Amino acid sequence: MSAKHLSPQELSECRLQAVRLRLDGHTVAETARRTGLSAPTVSAAWKAFLEGGWEAVPVRVRGRKAGQAERLSRQAQQALARCLAAQPAGDEPAWSSRALAEVLKAEGYTVSPRAVDHWLEARDLKPEPLVLEGLERRRSTAGRWYRQQVQPVLEEVRRAHGDIWQGGVRVSRPGDQVVDEPRRYQLYLHGKRGVLLSRCFASPPVADDYLALFQRLPAQANAPVALVFHGAHFQACSQIRQWLDTHTEFHLINVPAGLRSAPEAKQKER
Structure with missing residues:
Protein backbone atom coordinates (compact mmCIF):
# COMPACT_ATOMS: atom_id res chain seq x y z
CA MET A 1 0.00 0.00 0.00
CA SER A 2 1.30 3.46 -0.87
CA ALA A 3 0.34 6.35 1.38
CA LYS A 4 -0.07 8.62 -1.62
CA HIS A 5 -3.05 6.53 -2.79
CA LEU A 6 -4.89 6.96 0.53
CA SER A 7 -7.36 9.70 1.33
CA PRO A 8 -6.41 12.00 4.23
CA GLN A 9 -8.93 10.20 6.43
CA GLU A 10 -7.61 6.75 5.49
CA LEU A 11 -4.01 7.84 6.02
CA SER A 12 -4.91 9.32 9.41
CA GLU A 13 -6.57 6.06 10.46
CA CYS A 14 -3.48 4.09 9.40
CA ARG A 15 -1.18 6.49 11.28
CA LEU A 16 -3.31 6.12 14.43
CA GLN A 17 -3.24 2.34 14.06
CA ALA A 18 0.54 2.50 13.66
CA VAL A 19 0.95 4.45 16.90
CA ARG A 20 -1.32 2.01 18.71
CA LEU A 21 0.79 -0.92 17.50
CA ARG A 22 3.97 0.85 18.59
CA LEU A 23 2.42 1.45 22.02
CA ASP A 24 1.73 -2.28 22.19
CA GLY A 25 5.42 -2.93 21.68
CA HIS A 26 5.63 -3.76 17.96
CA THR A 27 8.73 -2.72 16.04
CA VAL A 28 8.69 -0.18 13.22
CA ALA A 29 9.14 -2.97 10.66
CA GLU A 30 6.30 -5.08 12.10
CA THR A 31 4.04 -2.03 12.35
CA ALA A 32 4.77 -1.10 8.74
CA ARG A 33 3.92 -4.64 7.63
CA ARG A 34 0.63 -4.68 9.54
CA THR A 35 -0.56 -1.23 8.45
CA GLY A 36 0.79 -1.21 4.91
CA LEU A 37 2.60 2.07 5.57
CA SER A 38 6.25 2.69 4.88
CA ALA A 39 8.72 2.61 7.76
CA PRO A 40 9.38 6.41 7.46
CA THR A 41 5.64 7.09 7.66
CA VAL A 42 5.35 4.91 10.76
CA SER A 43 8.31 6.72 12.33
CA ALA A 44 6.81 10.11 11.45
CA ALA A 45 3.48 9.17 13.08
CA TRP A 46 5.30 7.95 16.19
CA LYS A 47 7.36 11.14 16.41
CA ALA A 48 4.23 13.26 16.03
CA PHE A 49 2.59 11.35 18.89
CA LEU A 50 5.58 11.75 21.21
CA GLU A 51 5.76 15.48 20.54
CA GLY A 52 2.07 16.37 20.48
CA GLY A 53 -0.06 13.45 21.67
CA TRP A 54 -2.88 11.79 19.75
CA GLU A 55 -4.15 15.01 18.16
CA ALA A 56 -0.84 15.44 16.33
CA VAL A 57 -0.97 12.02 14.64
CA PRO A 58 -3.68 12.53 11.95
CA VAL A 59 -2.55 14.32 8.80
CA ARG A 60 -3.52 17.96 8.61
CA VAL A 61 -6.03 18.96 5.96
CA ARG A 62 -7.25 22.37 4.96
CA GLY A 63 -10.09 23.68 7.01
CA ARG A 64 -10.77 25.57 10.21
CA LYS A 65 -7.64 27.14 11.63
CA ALA A 66 -6.47 26.55 15.18
CA GLY A 67 -8.28 28.84 17.58
CA GLN A 68 -11.39 28.92 15.41
CA ALA A 69 -13.09 26.02 17.13
CA GLU A 70 -16.84 25.75 17.12
CA ARG A 71 -18.46 27.27 20.17
CA LEU A 72 -21.03 25.18 21.99
CA SER A 73 -24.10 26.86 23.39
CA ARG A 74 -24.66 26.73 27.13
CA GLN A 75 -27.51 24.28 26.57
CA ALA A 76 -25.30 22.02 24.43
CA GLN A 77 -22.58 22.10 27.08
CA GLN A 78 -25.09 21.13 29.76
CA ALA A 79 -26.31 18.26 27.59
CA LEU A 80 -22.72 17.17 27.02
CA ALA A 81 -21.96 17.12 30.75
CA ARG A 82 -25.19 15.21 31.37
CA CYS A 83 -24.22 12.53 28.83
CA LEU A 84 -20.76 12.09 30.33
CA ALA A 85 -22.31 11.48 33.74
CA ALA A 86 -24.46 8.64 32.39
CA GLN A 87 -23.58 5.26 30.94
CA PRO A 88 -23.91 5.06 27.14
CA ALA A 89 -26.73 3.07 25.67
CA GLY A 90 -25.70 -0.11 23.88
CA ASP A 91 -22.42 -1.93 24.44
CA GLU A 92 -19.92 0.94 24.52
CA PRO A 93 -18.04 1.09 27.84
CA ALA A 94 -17.85 4.90 27.84
CA TRP A 95 -18.31 7.94 25.60
CA SER A 96 -16.23 8.81 22.54
CA SER A 97 -16.31 12.32 21.06
CA ARG A 98 -18.10 10.98 18.00
CA ALA A 99 -20.79 9.24 20.09
CA LEU A 100 -21.32 12.39 22.17
CA ALA A 101 -21.70 14.49 19.03
CA GLU A 102 -24.23 12.05 17.58
CA VAL A 103 -26.35 12.10 20.74
CA LEU A 104 -26.32 15.89 20.89
CA LYS A 105 -27.27 16.11 17.21
CA ALA A 106 -30.22 13.81 17.91
CA GLU A 107 -31.29 16.30 20.59
CA GLY A 108 -31.21 19.16 18.08
CA TYR A 109 -27.76 20.67 18.70
CA THR A 110 -25.29 21.40 15.91
CA VAL A 111 -22.14 19.74 17.27
CA SER A 112 -19.17 18.06 15.62
CA PRO A 113 -16.74 15.55 17.19
CA ARG A 114 -14.01 18.20 16.86
CA ALA A 115 -16.09 20.67 18.89
CA VAL A 116 -16.54 18.01 21.58
CA ASP A 117 -12.77 17.42 21.57
CA HIS A 118 -12.12 21.12 22.13
CA TRP A 119 -14.65 21.20 24.97
CA LEU A 120 -13.02 18.20 26.65
CA GLU A 121 -9.50 19.58 26.21
CA ALA A 122 -10.42 22.93 27.75
CA ARG A 123 -11.68 21.07 30.82
CA ASP A 124 -8.60 18.84 31.15
CA LEU A 125 -10.55 15.77 30.06
CA LYS A 126 -8.16 14.57 27.33
CA PRO A 127 -5.61 12.37 29.15
CA GLU A 128 -2.85 10.74 27.12
CA PRO A 129 -2.12 7.00 27.26
CA LEU A 130 1.04 5.64 28.79
CA VAL A 131 3.86 5.00 26.37
CA LEU A 132 4.97 1.43 27.04
CA GLU A 133 7.41 1.39 24.15
CA GLY A 134 10.94 0.64 25.30
Missing part, protein backbone atom coordinates in the same frame (compact mmCIF):
# COMPACT_ATOMS: atom_id res chain seq x y z
CA LEU A 135 10.11 -0.19 28.92
CA GLU A 136 11.22 -3.79 28.51
CA ARG A 137 14.79 -2.56 27.96
CA ARG A 138 14.98 -0.27 30.99
CA ARG A 139 16.88 -1.14 34.13
CA SER A 140 14.39 0.46 36.46
CA THR A 141 11.34 -0.28 38.58
CA ALA A 142 9.15 0.58 35.59
CA GLY A 143 11.16 -1.76 33.37
CA ARG A 144 10.87 -4.66 35.80
CA TRP A 145 7.15 -4.00 36.18
CA TYR A 146 6.70 -4.13 32.42
CA ARG A 147 8.78 -7.29 31.92
CA GLN A 148 7.24 -9.19 34.84
CA GLN A 149 3.60 -8.04 34.91
CA VAL A 150 2.74 -6.48 31.57
CA GLN A 151 4.67 -8.11 28.74
CA PRO A 152 3.66 -11.74 29.49
CA VAL A 153 -0.02 -10.81 29.73
CA LEU A 154 -0.02 -8.74 26.53
CA GLU A 155 1.69 -11.53 24.62
CA GLU A 156 -0.85 -14.07 25.90
CA VAL A 157 -3.80 -11.84 24.94
CA ARG A 158 -2.37 -11.14 21.47
CA ARG A 159 -1.89 -14.87 20.81
CA ALA A 160 -5.56 -15.43 21.69
CA HIS A 161 -6.62 -12.48 19.47
CA GLY A 162 -8.01 -10.63 22.48
CA ASP A 163 -8.28 -6.91 23.15
CA ILE A 164 -5.74 -4.66 24.85
CA TRP A 165 -6.87 -1.46 26.54
CA GLN A 166 -5.34 1.30 28.59
CA GLY A 167 -7.31 3.32 31.09
CA GLY A 168 -7.42 4.97 34.45
CA VAL A 169 -9.16 7.28 36.87
CA ARG A 170 -8.13 10.86 37.53
CA VAL A 171 -9.35 14.27 38.69
CA SER A 172 -9.58 16.97 36.03
CA ARG A 173 -7.95 20.36 36.60
CA PRO A 174 -9.57 22.89 34.26
CA GLY A 175 -7.41 25.85 33.30
CA ASP A 176 -8.08 29.49 34.06
CA GLN A 177 -9.70 29.99 30.65
CA VAL A 178 -12.75 28.03 31.81
CA VAL A 179 -14.70 30.02 34.41
CA ASP A 180 -16.67 28.34 37.20
CA GLU A 181 -15.88 24.88 35.85
CA PRO A 182 -15.97 22.13 38.49
CA ARG A 183 -13.36 19.45 38.80
CA ARG A 184 -14.56 16.08 37.61
CA TYR A 185 -13.58 12.53 38.43
CA GLN A 186 -12.89 10.92 35.07
CA LEU A 187 -12.92 7.23 34.23
CA TYR A 188 -11.25 6.84 30.85
CA LEU A 189 -10.08 4.28 28.33
CA HIS A 190 -7.85 4.32 25.28
CA GLY A 191 -9.04 1.66 22.90
CA LYS A 192 -8.41 0.69 19.31
CA ARG A 193 -6.61 3.35 17.27
CA GLY A 194 -6.15 5.35 20.44
CA VAL A 195 -9.77 6.52 20.64
CA LEU A 196 -10.49 8.14 24.02
CA LEU A 197 -13.60 6.96 25.89
CA SER A 198 -14.76 8.74 29.05
CA ARG A 199 -17.26 8.92 31.83
CA CYS A 200 -17.29 11.72 34.41
CA PHE A 201 -18.48 11.88 38.01
CA ALA A 202 -19.01 14.61 40.59
CA SER A 203 -17.59 12.35 43.31
CA PRO A 204 -15.08 9.48 43.30
CA PRO A 205 -16.30 6.42 41.34
CA VAL A 206 -17.46 3.45 43.39
CA ALA A 207 -17.04 -0.27 42.71
CA ASP A 208 -20.21 -0.49 40.62
CA ASP A 209 -18.90 2.28 38.33
CA TYR A 210 -15.65 0.42 37.70
CA LEU A 211 -17.45 -2.87 37.11
CA ALA A 212 -19.88 -1.26 34.67
CA LEU A 213 -16.82 -0.22 32.67
CA PHE A 214 -15.00 -3.56 32.92
CA GLN A 215 -18.02 -5.65 31.97
CA ARG A 216 -18.36 -3.93 28.59
CA LEU A 217 -14.76 -4.38 27.44
CA PRO A 218 -14.77 -7.92 25.98
CA ALA A 219 -15.56 -7.68 22.26
CA GLN A 220 -16.77 -11.28 22.20
CA ALA A 221 -17.66 -13.95 24.73
CA ASN A 222 -14.70 -15.71 26.38
CA ALA A 223 -12.17 -13.52 24.52
CA PRO A 224 -9.30 -12.41 26.76
CA VAL A 225 -8.97 -8.76 27.67
CA ALA A 226 -6.00 -6.89 29.11
CA LEU A 227 -6.53 -3.52 30.78
CA VAL A 228 -3.49 -1.52 31.88
CA PHE A 229 -5.05 0.74 34.50
CA HIS A 230 -3.64 3.87 36.12
CA GLY A 231 -4.79 5.71 39.22
CA ALA A 232 -6.44 3.04 41.35
CA HIS A 233 -5.58 -0.25 43.03
CA PHE A 234 -8.37 -2.67 43.80
CA GLN A 235 -6.80 -5.07 46.28
CA ALA A 236 -8.84 -3.61 49.13
CA CYS A 237 -12.16 -3.79 47.26
CA SER A 238 -13.69 -7.22 47.82
CA GLN A 239 -16.46 -6.63 45.26
CA ILE A 240 -14.01 -6.00 42.43
CA ARG A 241 -11.67 -8.78 43.59
CA GLN A 242 -14.53 -11.27 43.54
CA TRP A 243 -15.53 -10.17 40.05
CA LEU A 244 -11.97 -10.56 38.79
CA ASP A 245 -11.71 -14.03 40.41
CA THR A 246 -14.76 -15.20 38.46
CA HIS A 247 -13.72 -13.55 35.16
CA THR A 248 -10.34 -15.14 34.55
CA GLU A 249 -10.30 -13.94 30.94
CA PHE A 250 -10.05 -10.35 32.21
CA HIS A 251 -6.48 -9.30 33.06
CA LEU A 252 -6.31 -6.10 35.11
CA ILE A 253 -2.78 -4.68 35.32
CA ASN A 254 -2.22 -1.88 37.83
CA VAL A 255 0.22 0.85 36.82
CA PRO A 256 2.73 1.75 39.55
CA ALA A 257 2.38 5.19 41.09
CA GLY A 258 4.64 7.74 39.46
CA LEU A 259 4.71 6.20 35.98
CA ARG A 260 3.50 8.92 33.60
CA SER A 261 2.67 9.12 29.93
CA ALA A 262 5.34 10.55 27.63
CA PRO A 263 3.56 13.91 27.09
CA GLU A 264 3.06 14.30 30.87
CA ALA A 265 6.69 13.46 31.60
CA LYS A 266 7.87 15.85 28.92
CA GLN A 267 5.65 18.61 30.29
CA LYS A 268 6.99 18.08 33.80
CA GLU A 269 10.59 18.37 32.59
CA ARG A 270 9.95 21.85 31.18
Whole structure:
Protein backbone atom coordinates (compact mmCIF):
# COMPACT_ATOMS: atom_id res chain seq x y z
CA MET A 1 0.00 0.00 0.00
CA SER A 2 1.30 3.46 -0.87
CA ALA A 3 0.34 6.35 1.38
CA LYS A 4 -0.07 8.62 -1.62
CA HIS A 5 -3.05 6.53 -2.79
CA LEU A 6 -4.89 6.96 0.53
CA SER A 7 -7.36 9.70 1.33
CA PRO A 8 -6.41 12.00 4.23
CA GLN A 9 -8.93 10.20 6.43
CA GLU A 10 -7.61 6.75 5.49
CA LEU A 11 -4.01 7.84 6.02
CA SER A 12 -4.91 9.32 9.41
CA GLU A 13 -6.57 6.06 10.46
CA CYS A 14 -3.48 4.09 9.40
CA ARG A 15 -1.18 6.49 11.28
CA LEU A 16 -3.31 6.12 14.43
CA GLN A 17 -3.24 2.34 14.06
CA ALA A 18 0.54 2.50 13.66
CA VAL A 19 0.95 4.45 16.90
CA ARG A 20 -1.32 2.01 18.71
CA LEU A 21 0.79 -0.92 17.50
CA ARG A 22 3.97 0.85 18.59
CA LEU A 23 2.42 1.45 22.02
CA ASP A 24 1.73 -2.28 22.19
CA GLY A 25 5.42 -2.93 21.68
CA HIS A 26 5.63 -3.76 17.96
CA THR A 27 8.73 -2.72 16.04
CA VAL A 28 8.69 -0.18 13.22
CA ALA A 29 9.14 -2.97 10.66
CA GLU A 30 6.30 -5.08 12.10
CA THR A 31 4.04 -2.03 12.35
CA ALA A 32 4.77 -1.10 8.74
CA ARG A 33 3.92 -4.64 7.63
CA ARG A 34 0.63 -4.68 9.54
CA THR A 35 -0.56 -1.23 8.45
CA GLY A 36 0.79 -1.21 4.91
CA LEU A 37 2.60 2.07 5.57
CA SER A 38 6.25 2.69 4.88
CA ALA A 39 8.72 2.61 7.76
CA PRO A 40 9.38 6.41 7.46
CA THR A 41 5.64 7.09 7.66
CA VAL A 42 5.35 4.91 10.76
CA SER A 43 8.31 6.72 12.33
CA ALA A 44 6.81 10.11 11.45
CA ALA A 45 3.48 9.17 13.08
CA TRP A 46 5.30 7.95 16.19
CA LYS A 47 7.36 11.14 16.41
CA ALA A 48 4.23 13.26 16.03
CA PHE A 49 2.59 11.35 18.89
CA LEU A 50 5.58 11.75 21.21
CA GLU A 51 5.76 15.48 20.54
CA GLY A 52 2.07 16.37 20.48
CA GLY A 53 -0.06 13.45 21.67
CA TRP A 54 -2.88 11.79 19.75
CA GLU A 55 -4.15 15.01 18.16
CA ALA A 56 -0.84 15.44 16.33
CA VAL A 57 -0.97 12.02 14.64
CA PRO A 58 -3.68 12.53 11.95
CA VAL A 59 -2.55 14.32 8.80
CA ARG A 60 -3.52 17.96 8.61
CA VAL A 61 -6.03 18.96 5.96
CA ARG A 62 -7.25 22.37 4.96
CA GLY A 63 -10.09 23.68 7.01
CA ARG A 64 -10.77 25.57 10.21
CA LYS A 65 -7.64 27.14 11.63
CA ALA A 66 -6.47 26.55 15.18
CA GLY A 67 -8.28 28.84 17.58
CA GLN A 68 -11.39 28.92 15.41
CA ALA A 69 -13.09 26.02 17.13
CA GLU A 70 -16.84 25.75 17.12
CA ARG A 71 -18.46 27.27 20.17
CA LEU A 72 -21.03 25.18 21.99
CA SER A 73 -24.10 26.86 23.39
CA ARG A 74 -24.66 26.73 27.13
CA GLN A 75 -27.51 24.28 26.57
CA ALA A 76 -25.30 22.02 24.43
CA GLN A 77 -22.58 22.10 27.08
CA GLN A 78 -25.09 21.13 29.76
CA ALA A 79 -26.31 18.26 27.59
CA LEU A 80 -22.72 17.17 27.02
CA ALA A 81 -21.96 17.12 30.75
CA ARG A 82 -25.19 15.21 31.37
CA CYS A 83 -24.22 12.53 28.83
CA LEU A 84 -20.76 12.09 30.33
CA ALA A 85 -22.31 11.48 33.74
CA ALA A 86 -24.46 8.64 32.39
CA GLN A 87 -23.58 5.26 30.94
CA PRO A 88 -23.91 5.06 27.14
CA ALA A 89 -26.73 3.07 25.67
CA GLY A 90 -25.70 -0.11 23.88
CA ASP A 91 -22.42 -1.93 24.44
CA GLU A 92 -19.92 0.94 24.52
CA PRO A 93 -18.04 1.09 27.84
CA ALA A 94 -17.85 4.90 27.84
CA TRP A 95 -18.31 7.94 25.60
CA SER A 96 -16.23 8.81 22.54
CA SER A 97 -16.31 12.32 21.06
CA ARG A 98 -18.10 10.98 18.00
CA ALA A 99 -20.79 9.24 20.09
CA LEU A 100 -21.32 12.39 22.17
CA ALA A 101 -21.70 14.49 19.03
CA GLU A 102 -24.23 12.05 17.58
CA VAL A 103 -26.35 12.10 20.74
CA LEU A 104 -26.32 15.89 20.89
CA LYS A 105 -27.27 16.11 17.21
CA ALA A 106 -30.22 13.81 17.91
CA GLU A 107 -31.29 16.30 20.59
CA GLY A 108 -31.21 19.16 18.08
CA TYR A 109 -27.76 20.67 18.70
CA THR A 110 -25.29 21.40 15.91
CA VAL A 111 -22.14 19.74 17.27
CA SER A 112 -19.17 18.06 15.62
CA PRO A 113 -16.74 15.55 17.19
CA ARG A 114 -14.01 18.20 16.86
CA ALA A 115 -16.09 20.67 18.89
CA VAL A 116 -16.54 18.01 21.58
CA ASP A 117 -12.77 17.42 21.57
CA HIS A 118 -12.12 21.12 22.13
CA TRP A 119 -14.65 21.20 24.97
CA LEU A 120 -13.02 18.20 26.65
CA GLU A 121 -9.50 19.58 26.21
CA ALA A 122 -10.42 22.93 27.75
CA ARG A 123 -11.68 21.07 30.82
CA ASP A 124 -8.60 18.84 31.15
CA LEU A 125 -10.55 15.77 30.06
CA LYS A 126 -8.16 14.57 27.33
CA PRO A 127 -5.61 12.37 29.15
CA GLU A 128 -2.85 10.74 27.12
CA PRO A 129 -2.12 7.00 27.26
CA LEU A 130 1.04 5.64 28.79
CA VAL A 131 3.86 5.00 26.37
CA LEU A 132 4.97 1.43 27.04
CA GLU A 133 7.41 1.39 24.15
CA GLY A 134 10.94 0.64 25.30
CA LEU A 135 10.11 -0.19 28.92
CA GLU A 136 11.22 -3.79 28.51
CA ARG A 137 14.79 -2.56 27.96
CA ARG A 138 14.98 -0.27 30.99
CA ARG A 139 16.88 -1.14 34.13
CA SER A 140 14.39 0.46 36.46
CA THR A 141 11.34 -0.28 38.58
CA ALA A 142 9.15 0.58 35.59
CA GLY A 143 11.16 -1.76 33.37
CA ARG A 144 10.87 -4.66 35.80
CA TRP A 145 7.15 -4.00 36.18
CA TYR A 146 6.70 -4.13 32.42
CA ARG A 147 8.78 -7.29 31.92
CA GLN A 148 7.24 -9.19 34.84
CA GLN A 149 3.60 -8.04 34.91
CA VAL A 150 2.74 -6.48 31.57
CA GLN A 151 4.67 -8.11 28.74
CA PRO A 152 3.66 -11.74 29.49
CA VAL A 153 -0.02 -10.81 29.73
CA LEU A 154 -0.02 -8.74 26.53
CA GLU A 155 1.69 -11.53 24.62
CA GLU A 156 -0.85 -14.07 25.90
CA VAL A 157 -3.80 -11.84 24.94
CA ARG A 158 -2.37 -11.14 21.47
CA ARG A 159 -1.89 -14.87 20.81
CA ALA A 160 -5.56 -15.43 21.69
CA HIS A 161 -6.62 -12.48 19.47
CA GLY A 162 -8.01 -10.63 22.48
CA ASP A 163 -8.28 -6.91 23.15
CA ILE A 164 -5.74 -4.66 24.85
CA TRP A 165 -6.87 -1.46 26.54
CA GLN A 166 -5.34 1.30 28.59
CA GLY A 167 -7.31 3.32 31.09
CA GLY A 168 -7.42 4.97 34.45
CA VAL A 169 -9.16 7.28 36.87
CA ARG A 170 -8.13 10.86 37.53
CA VAL A 171 -9.35 14.27 38.69
CA SER A 172 -9.58 16.97 36.03
CA ARG A 173 -7.95 20.36 36.60
CA PRO A 174 -9.57 22.89 34.26
CA GLY A 175 -7.41 25.85 33.30
CA ASP A 176 -8.08 29.49 34.06
CA GLN A 177 -9.70 29.99 30.65
CA VAL A 178 -12.75 28.03 31.81
CA VAL A 179 -14.70 30.02 34.41
CA ASP A 180 -16.67 28.34 37.20
CA GLU A 181 -15.88 24.88 35.85
CA PRO A 182 -15.97 22.13 38.49
CA ARG A 183 -13.36 19.45 38.80
CA ARG A 184 -14.56 16.08 37.61
CA TYR A 185 -13.58 12.53 38.43
CA GLN A 186 -12.89 10.92 35.07
CA LEU A 187 -12.92 7.23 34.23
CA TYR A 188 -11.25 6.84 30.85
CA LEU A 189 -10.08 4.28 28.33
CA HIS A 190 -7.85 4.32 25.28
CA GLY A 191 -9.04 1.66 22.90
CA LYS A 192 -8.41 0.69 19.31
CA ARG A 193 -6.61 3.35 17.27
CA GLY A 194 -6.15 5.35 20.44
CA VAL A 195 -9.77 6.52 20.64
CA LEU A 196 -10.49 8.14 24.02
CA LEU A 197 -13.60 6.96 25.89
CA SER A 198 -14.76 8.74 29.05
CA ARG A 199 -17.26 8.92 31.83
CA CYS A 200 -17.29 11.72 34.41
CA PHE A 201 -18.48 11.88 38.01
CA ALA A 202 -19.01 14.61 40.59
CA SER A 203 -17.59 12.35 43.31
CA PRO A 204 -15.08 9.48 43.30
CA PRO A 205 -16.30 6.42 41.34
CA VAL A 206 -17.46 3.45 43.39
CA ALA A 207 -17.04 -0.27 42.71
CA ASP A 208 -20.21 -0.49 40.62
CA ASP A 209 -18.90 2.28 38.33
CA TYR A 210 -15.65 0.42 37.70
CA LEU A 211 -17.45 -2.87 37.11
CA ALA A 212 -19.88 -1.26 34.67
CA LEU A 213 -16.82 -0.22 32.67
CA PHE A 214 -15.00 -3.56 32.92
CA GLN A 215 -18.02 -5.65 31.97
CA ARG A 216 -18.36 -3.93 28.59
CA LEU A 217 -14.76 -4.38 27.44
CA PRO A 218 -14.77 -7.92 25.98
CA ALA A 219 -15.56 -7.68 22.26
CA GLN A 220 -16.77 -11.28 22.20
CA ALA A 221 -17.66 -13.95 24.73
CA ASN A 222 -14.70 -15.71 26.38
CA ALA A 223 -12.17 -13.52 24.52
CA PRO A 224 -9.30 -12.41 26.76
CA VAL A 225 -8.97 -8.76 27.67
CA ALA A 226 -6.00 -6.89 29.11
CA LEU A 227 -6.53 -3.52 30.78
CA VAL A 228 -3.49 -1.52 31.88
CA PHE A 229 -5.05 0.74 34.50
CA HIS A 230 -3.64 3.87 36.12
CA GLY A 231 -4.79 5.71 39.22
CA ALA A 232 -6.44 3.04 41.35
CA HIS A 233 -5.58 -0.25 43.03
CA PHE A 234 -8.37 -2.67 43.80
CA GLN A 235 -6.80 -5.07 46.28
CA ALA A 236 -8.84 -3.61 49.13
CA CYS A 237 -12.16 -3.79 47.26
CA SER A 238 -13.69 -7.22 47.82
CA GLN A 239 -16.46 -6.63 45.26
CA ILE A 240 -14.01 -6.00 42.43
CA ARG A 241 -11.67 -8.78 43.59
CA GLN A 242 -14.53 -11.27 43.54
CA TRP A 243 -15.53 -10.17 40.05
CA LEU A 244 -11.97 -10.56 38.79
CA ASP A 245 -11.71 -14.03 40.41
CA THR A 246 -14.76 -15.20 38.46
CA HIS A 247 -13.72 -13.55 35.16
CA THR A 248 -10.34 -15.14 34.55
CA GLU A 249 -10.30 -13.94 30.94
CA PHE A 250 -10.05 -10.35 32.21
CA HIS A 251 -6.48 -9.30 33.06
CA LEU A 252 -6.31 -6.10 35.11
CA ILE A 253 -2.78 -4.68 35.32
CA ASN A 254 -2.22 -1.88 37.83
CA VAL A 255 0.22 0.85 36.82
CA PRO A 256 2.73 1.75 39.55
CA ALA A 257 2.38 5.19 41.09
CA GLY A 258 4.64 7.74 39.46
CA LEU A 259 4.71 6.20 35.98
CA ARG A 260 3.50 8.92 33.60
CA SER A 261 2.67 9.12 29.93
CA ALA A 262 5.34 10.55 27.63
CA PRO A 263 3.56 13.91 27.09
CA GLU A 264 3.06 14.30 30.87
CA ALA A 265 6.69 13.46 31.60
CA LYS A 266 7.87 15.85 28.92
CA GLN A 267 5.65 18.61 30.29
CA LYS A 268 6.99 18.08 33.80
CA GLU A 269 10.59 18.37 32.59
CA ARG A 270 9.95 21.85 31.18
